Amino acid sequence: MKFPKINFDNLKNEGTESVTAQERRKFLKLGLAVAGVYAGGKILSLTSIVGTAHASGGGVDFVKKYPYNPHYSMVIRQTLCIDCEKCVDACKSTNHVPDYGYRTRILTKRYAGTLDKQVEFIPVLCNHCNDAPCVRACPTRATYKDPITGIVRMESRKCIGCKTCMLACPYDARYFSPARRAVDKCDFCWEERLSKGKKQTGCSAACPTGARTFGNLTDPENIVYKLVHQLEEKVWVLRPADDTKPNIFYMKGNMRSVDNILRQHKLKYSEAEKS
Amino acid sequence: MTGRMVNISKRWGFHGVAALKDASTGYKMVMGSFVLLALAGAAVGLHGLLVGYHHVYGVTREISWGLLISAYIFCVVTSTGLCIVSSIGHVFGGEAFMPIAKRAVFMSIIFMFGGFGIIFFDIENPFRMAIWNVFSPNFVSNMWWMGTLYGAYLVFMVIEYYFLLEQNHTLSRLMGFFGLVVGIAAHSNLGAVFGMLHGRPFWYGPYLPIYFIFSAAMSGGCAILFFTTLGWRINPEIMNQRMERSVKAITQVTIFLISVIIFFTIWKIITGMVSEGKTLVIMSFLTGDYAINFWVFEVFLGMFLPLYLLIRSRGNNFNLILVATGLMMIGIFFMRYDIVIPGQMESVYHSMGVVEAADMLKYTPSFHEIMASIFGLAFIGFAYFAGEKMLNGHQLEKHEIVPDSGYICPGCGAIHFMEEGETEEDAMKRHHRIW
Numbered sequence: 001m002k003f004p005k006i007n008f009d010n011l012k013n014e015g016t017e018s019v020t021a022q023e024r025r026k027f028l029k030l031g032l033a034v035a036g037v038y039a040g041g042k043i044l045s046l047t048s049i050v051g052t053a054h055a056s057g058g059g060v061d062f063v064k065k066y067p068y069n070p071h072y073s074m075v076i077r078q079t080l081c082i083d084c085e086k087c088v089d090a091c092k093s094t095n096h097v098p099d100y101g102y103r104t105r106i107l108t109k110r111y112a113g114t115l116d117k118q119v120e121f122i123p124v125l126c127n128h129c130n131d132a133p134c135v136r137a138c139p140t141r142a143t144y145k146d147p148i149t150g151i152v153r154m155e156s157r158k159c160i161g162c163k164t165c166m167l168a169c170p171y172d173a174r175y176f177s178p179a180r181r182a183v184d185k186c187d188f189c190w191e192e193r194l195s196k197g198k199k200q201t202g203c204s205a206a207c208p209t210g211a212r213t214f215g216n217l218t219d220p221e222n223i224v225y226k227l228v229h230q231l232e233e234k235v236w237v238l239r240p241a242d243d244t245k246p247n248i249f250y251m252k253g254n255m256r257s258v259d260n261i262l263r264q265h266k267l268k269y270s271e272a273e274k275s
Numbered sequence: 276m277t278g279r280m281v282n283i284s285k286r287w288g289f290h291g292v293a294a295l296k297d298a299s300t301g302y303k304m305v306m307g308s309f310v311l312l313a314l315a316g317a318a319v320g321l322h323g324l325l326v327g328y329h330h331v332y333g334v335t336r337e338i339s340w341g342l343l344i345s346a347y348i349f350c351v352v353t354s355t356g357l358c359i360v361s362s363i364g365h366v367f368g369g370e371a372f373m374p375i376a377k378r379a380v381f382m383s384i385i386f387m388f389g390g391f392g393i394i395f396f397d398i399e400n401p402f403r404m405a406i407w408n409v410f411s412p413n414f415v416s417n418m419w420w421m422g423t424l425y426g427a428y429l430v431f432m433v434i435e436y437y438f439l440l441e442q443n444h445t446l447s448r449l450m451g452f453f454g455l456v457v458g459i460a461a462h463s464n465l466g467a468v469f470g471m472l473h474g475r476p477f478w479y480g481p482y483l484p485i486y487f488i489f490s491a492a493m494s495g496g497c498a499i500l501f502f503t504t505l506g507w508r509i510n511p512e513i514m515n516q517r518m519e520r521s522v523k524a525i526t527q528v529t530i531f532l533i534s535v536i537i538f539f540t541i542w543k544i545i546t547g548m549v550s551e552g553k554t555l556v557i558m559s560f561l562t563g564d565y566a567i568n569f570w571v572f573e574v575f576l577g578m579f580l581p582l583y584l585l586i587r588s589r590g591n592n593f594n595l596i597l598v599a600t601g602l603m604m605i606g607i608f609f610m611r612y613d614i615v616i617p618g619q620m621e622s623v624y625h626s627m628g629v630v631e632a633a634d635m636l637k638y639t640p641s642f643h644e645i646m647a648s649i650f651g652l653a654f655i656g657f658a659y660f661a662g663e664k665m666l667n668g669h670q671l672e673k674h675e676i677v678p679d680s681g682y683i684c685p686g687c688g689a690i691h692f693m694e695e696g697e698t699e700e701d702a703m704k705r706h707h708r709i710w
Contacts (some may be wrong), residue, residue, distance in 0.1 A: 101336070105631075107624060107627070107629040108631065109628060109630065110630060122627070122629065133472065133473065133474060136413075136415050136416060137416055137417070137418060137472070138413055139404075139407075139408060139412075139416045140403075140407035140408060140411045140413060141407075141411045141412075141413045142407070142411075157403070158407045159399075159400065159403070160400045160401070160403045160404040160407060160408075161398050161399020161400045161403075162398050163339040163340065163399075164468065166336065166339045167340065167474075167475065167619065168474065169623075170473075170474030170623050171623060172336070172337060172622065172623045172624065174336070176329065176336070176339070176399060178328075178399075181399065181400060238627070242473055242474050244474075
């Protein structure tokens, strides 16, 4: 086979005028996706589709598609948390969590030298990671990703109690419950609420300030979707370096743009849904 | 029945329970105290099982692997190490290593049982494990592979030991090879159980699976030396020229392996000091809570003192070897402890700078955990002393691979080959250039 000889020195510069507007937009779009500008930072690259490569070509597609449907998720607006611990109590009573354990807790972060506030509260719970280290670590598949909802759940009768999942979890979301004879963890209240038709988890329903917002990330009308898919305010996840692709998102949550989103949301969904 | 006993006694060197009865009072007392310790440990462990481990164990939700996992790892590391070092002889044909094969394989099996006994008291539902490991396996879980491969390893080692007793060297060699391959796979998987937890920077990475193999080989060399020289104290008859040569060779290998582990440890410390996730743990080794564990037990007792003493012993001062390796066994125990506990001492939320995770997490072994560990270790102790008597110091007329027309040189202990028409003496003279 012969290759055509190209004389590079004599090639003419076509100039940028010959690039169509469409092509140019596509190129810029790709660059934005690579740089992670969409949706307030690196978030969406963290919630990529499990087991699907998306890097080549269609860099933008993945923001439209989530691996589960409904893809349950929680957005925590840190600034709104007042450490009242109503969520912790609601979790305990809803899921029969014993005194020596917890499925969720509120961490305290203190600041010195700041003008507006000296303390911030950070609610933490199971991140229901898309690449859950606990699921990989479990020898008997006692803990698993629910194929429909993406909730990381426990099949207690299979748990041998080796506690590898507790150490594999980068969010300290698991504890051994002798009452269940198995490791216990947050299941987004699947057993006690969601599977019985309720729309909210115990903690998000109990939260008086709206710091915890629970919803479906695949539904563009859902508040969780709206909070994540905005550019105004930064959204982040905990311990992104572990690359577990968590489904609990964090943001400060006191900006006007978010308020607008919320106000629109309130008009559509009545408060009654919360209970 | 009696006829069968005599038969086994001849073929296997099995002296039966009668050998225990003939033992001296002191020996019986040693064995008895090990039995009592093991029974007490089992009783306390079972008590924990009944009342619930979370009431009596010191482990918490953050530090969920404690002394029991450390002791389990100590046992299985030693078991794999015994298999690795002894395989140099009876699998790969290194003559000098052959005489220790039987004791090493026997102790390897015993250590494995000891380890399983200890982890029985750590796993909350050990009986479910037997069912769901088979019916619901997770092939990407290191824990699953570790359990499965160690199970297979134990089976291979038991079969290998049977063929060693039967003096069927072809099959014992084959089984030894499989045991070695599966043992190394199992053991590096144990390293990977830690090494693949990417939320734990102190453990994460390929370091631990590799380190575990070399560390196992070092423990194995140490354990063989310890149990052989202790066996010599019990019954000086087990030592002959071949055995002396073997002890010397293993001393050399152990010295080499200690140096390898020193090298590993130095780089673990140096690389850890510049890593954000590891610095706190490394500093606790150097100057903090684990400084005594690290400097006194791990470095001094586990590495430098035995290195010095083993070099001083020149491989033929058995008393010195016994002291050196005895101290080293203690040091190695702390080495295992220093892998398991400090890896968990930094809370996963520490790097976020929250108040709740500001301090390093603390762990102190509880009485129940100590006793449950002693259960396994005392069982190993008892089985060793009983084995030395019942199996007659693991001696055999011919428990090594001697090819046709070869013979064991009474002078040097190696295998020499006779040429046509030569007597053994001629061959020895030729071999050693004595004319």
